Amino acid sequence: MASSGQETIIAQGVKVEGDFTSTGDVLIDGEVAGTVRTAASLRVGETARISADVTAATAVIAGEIQGNVHIQDRLELLDTSVIHGDVECRILSVAAGATVNGRVSMGEVKE
Amino acid sequence: MYCYIYDDLTQNQRFAPELALIENRLTDLGIAGKIVRMALFRNVQEMVRDEIRRGITSVIAVGNDETVHKVIDVISGTNVVLGIIPLGEGNELAALLGVPHGLAACDVLSARIVETIDAGIVNGKRFLTSISVPNFGAELTCDGAYRITPDEPSFLEIRNLGGDASKSERISDPTDGRLETILRVSVKQGWLGRRSVCESVLPLTTLAIRSETPISITADGEEMTGTRFDIGIESGVIRVISGRGRKF
Numbered sequence: 001m002a003s004s005g006q007e008t009i010i011a012q013g014v015k016v017e018g019d020f021t022s023t024g025d026v027l028i029d030g031e032v033a034g035t036v037r038t039a040a041s042l043r044v045g046e047t048a049r050i051s052a053d054v055t056a057a058t059a060v061i062a063g064e065i066q067g068n069v070h071i072q073d074r075l076e077l078l079d080t081s082v083i084h085g086d087v088e089c090r091i092l093s094v095a096a097g098a099t100v101n102g103r104v105s106m107g108e109v110k111e
Numbered sequence: 112m113y114c115y116i117y118d119d120l121t122q123n124q125r126f127a128p129e130l131a132l133i134e135n136r137l138t139d140l141g142i143a144g145k146i147v148r149m150a151l152f153r154n155v156q157e158m159v160r161d162e163i164r165r166g167i168t169s170v171i172a173v174g175n176d177e178t179v180h181k182v183i184d185v186i187s188g189t190n191v192v193l194g195i196i197p198l199g200e201g202n203e204l205a206a207l208l209g210v211p212h213g214l215a216a217c218d219v220l221s222a223r224i225v226e227t228i229d230a231g232i233v234n235g236k237r238f239l240t241s242i243s244v245p246n247f248g249a250e251l252t253c254d255g256a257y258r259i260t261p262d263e264p265s266f267l268e269i270r271n272l273g274g275d276a277s278k279s280e281r282i283s284d285p286t287d288g289r290l291e292t293i294l295r296v297s298v299k300q301g302w303l304g305r306r307s308v309c310e311s312v313l314p315l316t317t318l319a320i321r322s323e324t325p326i327s328i329t330a331d332g333e334e335m336t337g338t339r340f341d342i343g344i345e346s347g348v349i350r351v352i353s354g355r356g357r358k359f
């Protein structure tokens with residue numbers, strides 16, 4: 001079952017394993033392994049370490065993701081972000097210093 | 112028809128003057144009713160069940176959070192309305208519901224603003240406020256889909272209705288069908304290794320705690336010990352009288 005429309009925070013100091021699904025905004029600063037899916041916005045903090053395929057409506061990434069990133073609308077990669085995987089989004093913003101090791105495709109993203 | 116459940120603690124003589132005033136006020140307001148006194152070797156749940164069979168419409172817990180905790184299993188899912196006259200210490204629930212202490216609660220009962228709220232359930236036992244687990248280091252399975260483990264022993268709180276308004280904490284909404292799960296972990300940060308508390312917040316419907324060694328949890332002020340706790344929520348099963356100053 002999914003988490004509700006309320007904001008979910010996965011802070012530093014916790015590990016999440018499994019299929020994490022939410023309909024609300026999600027902030028991740030801790031470690032996640034499995035899958036991450038939200039129908040709203042996702043914010044990945046500098047301290048976050050994610051080994052998972054990630055799906056969200058919009059996202060701002062400052063931490064590290066090992067997995068494919070699938071964003072319906074806008075994806076913002078901050079200068080500390082590191083992505084090892086394919087990126088798919090409609091609008092992409094990349095700060096100087098961001099690392100992407102994978103294929104980047106842009107345009108209309110199917111759900 | 113009202114039924115007043117007097118907790119053991121009300122037998123302390125220091126409450127006698129206030130109880131006399133309360134009983135007079137209830138009579139003046141026309142909401143006096145049967146008084147049932149809790150006592151050792153008396154099964155309060157059976158007594159309340161009998162009163163519900165006889166047709167009472169409201170059960171008023173006279174005491175504290177623990178008094179409420181003793182009766183909610185019986186009234187959950189029925190049309191009976193729960194009220195509180197807070198006496199003594201440990202009245203977090205009444206404060207969140209906006210019910211003032213002692214005599215002033217009689218006017219709130221008389222105004223009868225009824226809210227329908229959720230009840231949390233842990234190993235078959237209901238709770239209205241929250242579960243707290245100090246030194247939590249076990250595994251938490253959330254909504255049957257993923258597991259959370261803290262890196263270090265942490266403080267776990269699972270709220271149906273809770274939060275400290277005096278510390279500007281957000282008050283959990285007991286009508287949203289969710290349990291707000293809060294995990295506070297002390298984390299070393301920076302080169303100096305200073306510690307700060309990081310707080311994870313998850314709105315959930317089911318949780319399972321599994322521990323290799325027995326742990327103690329506190330639900331509505333009652334302590335439970337075990338290695339397995341299955342926690343869930345029942346939506347809109349408790350009808351409760353609240354005051355205008357309710358916090359949710």
